[in-house]
Amino acid sequence: MASTNNVTELIIVGLFQDREVQRGCFVVFLLVYLATVVGNGLIVLTVNVSKSLRSPMYFFLSYLSLVEITYSSTVVPKFITDLLAKIKTISLEGCVAQIFFFHFFGVTEIFLLTVMAYDRYVAICKPLHYTTIMSRSVCHLLVAGSWLGGFFHSMVQIIITLQLSFCGPNVIDHYFCDLHPLFKLSCTDTSVEGVIVLANSGLFSIFSFLLLVSSYIVILYHLRNHSAEGRRKALSTCASHITVVVLFFGPAIFLYMRPPSTFTEDKLVAVFYTVVTPMLNPIIYTLRNAEVKNAMRKLWGKRMNSGRD
Numbered sequence: 001m002a003s004t005n006n007v008t009e010l011i012i013v014g015l016f017q018d019r020e021v022q023r024g025c026f027v028v029f030l031l032v033y034l035a036t037v038v039g040n041g042l043i044v045l046t047v048n049v050s051k052s053l054r055s056p057m058y059f060f061l062s063y064l065s066l067v068e069i070t071y072s073s074t075v076v077p078k079f080i081t082d083l084l085a086k087i088k089t090i091s092l093e094g095c096v097a098q099i100f101f102f103h104f105f106g107v108t109e110i111f112l113l114t115v116m117a118y119d120r121y122v123a124i125c126k127p128l129h130y131t132t133i134m135s136r137s138v139c140h141l142l143v144a145g146s147w148l149g150g151f152f153h154s155m156v157q158i159i160i161t162l163q164l165s166f167c168g169p170n171v172i173d174h175y176f177c178d179l180h181p182l183f184k185l186s187c188t189d190t191s192v193e194g195v196i197v198l199a200n201s202g203l204f205s206i207f208s209f210l211l212l213v214s215s216y217i218v219i220l221y222h223l224r225n226h227s228a229e230g231r232r233k234a235l236s237t238c239a240s241h242i243t244v245v246v247l248f249f250g251p252a253i254f255l256y257m258r259p260p261s262t263f264t265e266d267k268l269v270a271v272f273y274t275v276v277t278p279m280l281n282p283i284i285y286t287l288r289n290a291e292v293k294n295a296m297r298k299l300w301g302k303r304m305n306s307g308r309d
Contacts, residue, residue, distance in 0.1 A: 007166035008091065009090070009091055010172045010177070011088065011170055015175045015271065026083040029275055033072065033080060033275070036069065041065070043061060043286070044065050044069075047059070047062035057119055058292070059139050060115055060116045060142075061285060063146075065282060069278070075102060075275075076274065079274075095172075095177035096177075100154050100158050101154075103201070104151055104153070107153040109150075110248075110249075117216065120215075120234075120241065121215050156200050160179065165186060166187065167187040171185075175267060175271075179201075240284050240289065247277045248273060248277055252273060
């Protein structure tokens, strides 16, 4: 950080101030986080072990689940432990690191969701060329591009953060580090930085969301010529993806496409996409996908049989 900073440590306000409420939230959010790690980890394991889940759709799903674990882990463990702390603190360097990884994994997830929409488009609209277009090498390139896109986005966020000067106060009105709460602590004018963040996060989320919506409009248009059974299968696989997209993009657009505020509602919305949504994704995909459920049953059946032996 710049040498002009007088602040080396930040005090985090947190989500709630009532000690009893915080203890109750500790239990709830700990269980949610464990469910997130176990649920998404089970999808990663199942896809990589099962021979029946070798299509690009499940290849991308396994990486999405991996990103969900890492994305949630940048915020939730610190958030959970802070619920039991009287004074919640984080170093300025730790705050910058949290911002970097939070945006890195968050935008990587956006790119992966876009890639998954493209995969569904090719599968439904160009079925005869699907295996050629979505070859293994192309799938690896799309995943690598998603990680690279997340990295470059996050580097922009960090460059902005490093330009800020902090001379007090050092109380951040949130339960984790993000740019908008940090802007309020800066000694200098942050209007230019705010516009850059709006373009880099808010507009990027909007354009990505519109691209995803457009792809599904095209898919629905092509499905009109399919049989009733074909439409049912296609819509079943697409519905899970659309649900995840709405759950992820809705809160993000709400927070980054308007002026920052200090309302508790903002923190609750952030809780939804940092804590709750990563847990819901494996539930959404497994409940609506017979192939994943069957593969999980076979995987656990083999493990239980080998345990008996």
